[in-house]
Amino acid sequence: MPSEFGFHVIDYVIFAGMISFSIGIGVYSACSGGGQKTTLEYLVGNRRLKMLPVAFSLVVSFESSILVLGFPAEIYIYGGDLIWASVGLMITMLFATRVAVPLFHPLKLTSVFEYFELRYKSKTPRTLGTVIGMLYYIFYMGIVLYGPAIALEAVTDFPFWASVFTVAGTAIIYTSIGGLKAVVWTDVLQCLIMTIGMIVVIVKCFILLKGTMDVGDFGKVLQINYDNLRINFFNFDPDPTVRHTFWPLFVGSIIGYMGVAFNQATVQRISSVNTFSEAKKILWLSGPVFLIFGIIVNIEGLVMFAYFNIVGCDPVEAGIIRNANQYHFIRTKLFERSDS
Template sequence: MAKQFGIWDWVVFGALLGISALIGVFYAIKSHYSANTDPTGEFLMGGRKMHLLPVSVSILVSFMSAITILGAPAEMYTAGTLYFLYILGLILACVVSATVFVPLFYPLRLTSSFEYLEGRFQSKVAKLTGALIMIVQQVVYMGIASFAPSTALEAVTGFPTWATIVTIGCVSTFYTFLGGMKAVVWTDVFQSTIMVAGLLAIVIQGIFKVGSFNEVWKINKEWDRIDFWEADPDPTVRHSVWSLIIGTAVTWTGAFGVSQASVQRFCAVETFKKAKASVLINIIGCIVLVVLASLAGVVMFAYYAQSGCDPLSAKEVSNANQLIPYFVMEILGYPGLPGLFVSCLFSGALSTMSSCLNALAAVCWEDVFKPLIGEKVSESTKTWITRVLVAVFGGAGIGFAFMAKNLGGTVLQASLSFTGAATGPLLGIFLLGGLFPWANAAGCVVGGILGLVMGMWVSFGAYSLPRSGFPLDFPVENCSLPMVYNNATASSTSATLSVVQHFYTVSYLWFSSIGTATTVIAGLLVSLCTAPCFPKQDVDPKYLIPLFDRLFCCFPESWRRLCRCG
């Protein structure tokens, strides 16, 4: 690496960490001197008086993390522009979440989304099953999100991976421990501005280096990178119109609609109208962040095509996740700008991890500890219990980040593979409860467990298969080292795969859908088989989703009446 971090880069980077920590200290002091009668509610839900825009931003950056900043450019660089269709899946997910799930959860005034399962199925086991799946999903996601910037920082500065992981874990745990929901939301707002600024700096400076955006586009087209249509219905095709739109929509509906991090935030605003808007505003945020990150990959490829040497082929970087930081250190030669980019990565990781910690503490308190000791301890003790939970899960996230070092592929694929596999059954159990009045607690528990097992089995199985080379060509004519990725001779192992292994080749974008479908189908079958063991109950309408009324709310009442079931 030709350039290294300078003093101003470290100043910018240190300022990010310092300001994030100070926000936590500020809200801890403010909470201490306030006359709030419900400090636990204040810590977990911000007193349910959070403002619309900060909550919207917090929902966005809870999921759009360093994984997106590293993974999206790597996807565009190695596989072309088809990934842009991912945005359509995100938009669809926001619309479905706002019209179907916000009206379901907000009127219930939830702290934990799994309180819904207890009310709907009249079962604590159903609630705990959902909570267990969520804990698995969030710990995995924290680990991957924390690991993502560590490999980048090591590539550009030599800063050890372990030190980066520990720094992210400790800083995010520190300000979440002190300030709770308000600290998390306002640090998310601050960190989101750093993320956008870092991506803009890369795209603008990269276009300037190449010459113009027209030249960037022309080069990518000459190298067959421009592609917006792949309609092959084969589910083993890695990226297609179907997987990028439908598969993505299912995965992100689970994130925006039913995940604890999202439900906890949109239930923390004052009115239903604002809760719905807080999810819909994410459409704008998703477009901005994904387009900027994707353009960074397009610009990066044009730059290296002009220079005639792909860093992957020349082994200047060890994996695709290091492409964008390597590029940054080449083109952002102004003091402080490389530090801005690394701060951008850390902002994504910190916002994601703090949101996960806040969500995990809320679920464990509401669903596990509160029923056991809620009436036996003082309000201050309750708050300290939730803070200790933040610290415990912070340690768990750090631990899984070290495990994530062994994952192959881009961090984006790793994240969508493993967290998507756990998000699927979460979405499945809420759909089971909301859409099917005859579903019972046994169906919820068995369906959720089978959905999680199926999703994780496919995810780990997919990672056990050997990986072939990238499908597109790369510029290597000016490289001083021989080509490493020989795409023409990339081995294909499909001919020797067993039936089970063929199942593992399903696109990672379908993993969440597999978990959702497994949960719903298994849940319905188990409900039917166990119906004699469960006395028939009338389900309170507040726990059901009037699907046609929600999705077709703009249609005339006479049309919607014709579509309703029962």
């Protein structure tokens, strides 16, 4: 679908600035502190990274475009019960402070796959785990790159393939030259931008609602969603054929997200700080932040539904977007409407 919009000069400046700044972090990390001269420095920052940026880096590692694009679209279509997944993830991370940190941090690992060799006294489990881990990240990164690429294609004239290659290429450059230190500080930048962007969208939507039908408080937003069966937080139906209920979202997420607690990204960040106490604080902090982000995107989805319900227009049915994955296009339409 051709876009009605295109990148303006300021858009290109901001986009280029983000790319340049990210690469600059990689260059700075490669040159500062003696450079990336050892494996320990490259993979775990010589175990001297600060707890707070590492915690935010861990959050961004698992809450990228999937959170920003996928979660609000899911909530817009099916309701707010997805918040239980974020609650489950928080509980998993807090549980990991009692299991993952005591297990991995004292071993001074650089990779979770290294643990397999220590545990089973054989390189075969380590090799197998590494191959599986690589395949997992290949598929995972495909999804992560697809989200922003299709959103940019929808709201601008920026080609899909150009977005994928630009974002992926930038990440490869700053990671390969700057190591984990560059990844952590780039993630902090991304976390800041994601948070500001999501909050701006919520505020903008409330302004639009206020101007459209004097719907300026969250209570009215909840009432609209409740009347349309989207306040479905307490669906305790045990039927496994129901798409989403409390049990798979909450209990299932606690179990399923154990993979996050023992993921390579998590273990690598646990191992990048100097003390056991700092390693525990990483998970103590990241767990609630996961929940906060979950609440923010939940509000996004509910507010968006309230607005489009009032104006009587569903973006997909109206042909504004092809599918809900192009959620940024919905936001652009909102901004356009408010400025006209």
